Amino acid sequence: xxxxxxxxxxxxVTPGQLQMLWYERDHxxxxxxxxxxxxxxxxxxxxxxxxxxxxxxxxxxxxxxxxVFRTIDGEPRQVVLGDPKVxxxxxxxxxxxxxxxxxxxxxxxxxxxxxxxxxxxxxxxRTSSEHHVLALxxxxxxxxxxxxxxxxxxxxxxxxxxxxxxxxAGRGGLQLADFTLWQAEALSQDELRRQGLFWQRQLAGxxxxxxxxxxxxxSSVRDNVADGHEFxxxxxxxARLRSLAREHGVTMYMMLLAVTQIVLGRCGAQELFVVGTNxxxxxxxxxxxxxxxxxxxxxxxxxxxxxxxxxTLLGRVRQATLDALSNDDVVFDDALTEPKxxxxxxxxxxxxxxxxxxxxxxTATDTTVAGVRFEPIPGPTERIAKEMLVLFVxxxxxxxxxxxxxxLFDRATVINLCDDFLAVLDAVSRHPSESxxxxxxxxx
Numbered sequence: 001x002x003x004x005x006x007x008x009x010x011x012x013v014t015p016g017q018l019q020m021l022w023y024e025r026d027h028x029x030x031x032x033x034x035x036x037x038x039x040x041x042x043x044x045x046x047x048x049x050x051x052x053x054x055x056x057x058x059x060x061x062x063x064x065x066x067x068v069f070r071t072i073d074g075e076p077r078q079v080v081l082g083d084p085k086v087x088x089x090x091x092x093x094x095x096x097x098x099x100x101x102x103x104x105x106x107x108x109x110x111x112x113x114x115x116x117x118x119x120x121x122x123x124x125x126r127t128s129s130e131h132h133v134l135a136l137x138x139x140x141x142x143x144x145x146x147x148x149x150x151x152x153x154x155x156x157x158x159x160x161x162x163x164x165x166x167x168x169a170g171r172g173g174l175q176l177a178d179f180t181l182w183q184a185e186a187l188s189q190d191e192l193r194r195q196g197l198f199w200q201r202q203l204a205g206x207x208x209x210x211x212x213x214x215x216x217x218x219s220s221v222r223d224n225v226a227d228g229h230e231f232x233x234x235x236x237x238x239a240r241l242r243s244l245a246r247e248h249g250v251t252m253y254m255m256l257l258a259v260t261q262i263v264l265g266r267c268g269a270q271e272l273f274v275v276g277t278n279x280x281x282x283x284x285x286x287x288x289x290x291x292x293x294x295x296x297x298x299x300x301x302x303x304x305x306x307x308x309x310x311x312t313l314l315g316r317v318r319q320a321t322l323d324a325l326s327n328d329d330v331v332f333d334d335a336l337t338e339p340k341x342x343x344x345x346x347x348x349x350x351x352x353x354x355x356x357x358x359x360x361x362x363t364a365t366d367t368t369v370a371g372v373r374f375e376p377i378p379g380p381t382e383r384i385a386k387e388m389l390v391l392f393v394x395x396x397x398x399x400x401x402x403x404x405x406x407x408l409f410d411r412a413t414v415i416n417l418c419d420d421f422l423a424v425l426d427a428v429s430r431h432p433s434e435s436x437x438x439x440x441x442x443x444x
Contacts, residue, residue, distance in 0.1 A: 163370035176292030211268020
């Protein structure tokens with residue numbers, strides 16, 4: 001960010017955005033760690049001009065996609081650009097797969113200039129007469145998980161309308177600025193101080209890192225390159241976990257977070273630690289269809305002291321989760337700066353391991369409009385700002401995926417960790433009254 005003259009309209013950043021700006025400032029080599037990719041294979045008689053027009057309509061509809069970040073009077077601010085040029089770039093690679101991959105990687109990894117350009121770009125690569133790849137890349141500062149689904153759904157809808165000779169939908173109503181200003185007015189300084197004191201008490205004496213089976217030591221310089229592995233939880237295990245969650249009055253989020261804490265705790269024989277989690281701050285339904293960064297991150301304290309069984313641990317996880325989500329308005333790093341506790345922000349902090357659960361409808365869907373199939377596919381490259389992500393997707397079938405920094409872990413190490421997850425998921429579902437420390441699995 002750079003200093004600039006005050007524009008006609010600028011508004012504050014959200015707590016989640018401020019955390020990301022701090023991360024980018026403190027990790028100049030982070031590169032594309034906070035880039036969110038939306039990649040689709042398009043099969044059929046694609047009209048590149050209509051894809052471009054549909055993308056333009058989405059950008060015009062949502063102010064977040066036309067927002068830059070500038071320092072004004074010493075404070076970071078969001079500034080909405082009136083009519084920026086965000087063209088969709090079209091490249092015909094013929095049958096040259098190497099060239100297509102090179103274009104997609106460059107599009108995914110090229111850094112954004114926060115103070116001068118919208119934080120989204122689009123690329124359409126032609127790979128044959130009937131096949132294209134559409135790659136949208138946005139910075140997490142202006143989008144989140146729900147927003148990516150909204151962006152793609154609207155783009156497909158607009159493409160269908162344009163193909164039929166119609167017009168895309170007009171500008172939306174509420175925008176991220178409305179939410180940001182509402183949030184700023186709703187929170188008093190006394191409430192922010194109260195939440196900051198809560199976090200200082202909550203994290204007092206908690207180690208600042210989780211003991212993990214690293215294959216290589218941390219380095220002050222890292223490229224954030226990540227790899228991933230996914231597995232499906234057996235249906236009978238999932239059914240038992242759902243039944244236990246209902247019986248003990250917890251959500252599947254809390255159940256799976258408890259399992260994650262068990263696996264991580266047993267990996268390093270560690271009773272106290274923190275797992276980071278993302279929060280969704282769309283607390284009013286009128287913001288459900290607004291594109292922007294509503295996400296934040298908070299730590300959830302893991303307490304495995306004593307010989308708790310799953311039922312006991314679920315009670316602890318439930319309380320810790322509710323407490324965390326009731327105190328998620330502060331900027332987490334800022335809440336811990338004065339007075340500095342032993343767990344002051346540092347290398348891993350809540351950026352070490354992050355837990356997330358996505359429900360049905362979060363992931364992009366495979367759809368066909370105007371004779372063109374829009375099929376979601378993996379992006380060309382993965383980078384993460386955490387050391388490891390534990391991701392569950394619950395769409396009736398329960399799946400789990402781990403993403404990790406390749407600078408720290410070998411694939412074989414994380415595959416073993418996935419086996420540990422499967423073993424613990426099965427064990428706790430069968431023996432919820434057994435001490436978590438005596439369950440099978442996670443032998444180190």
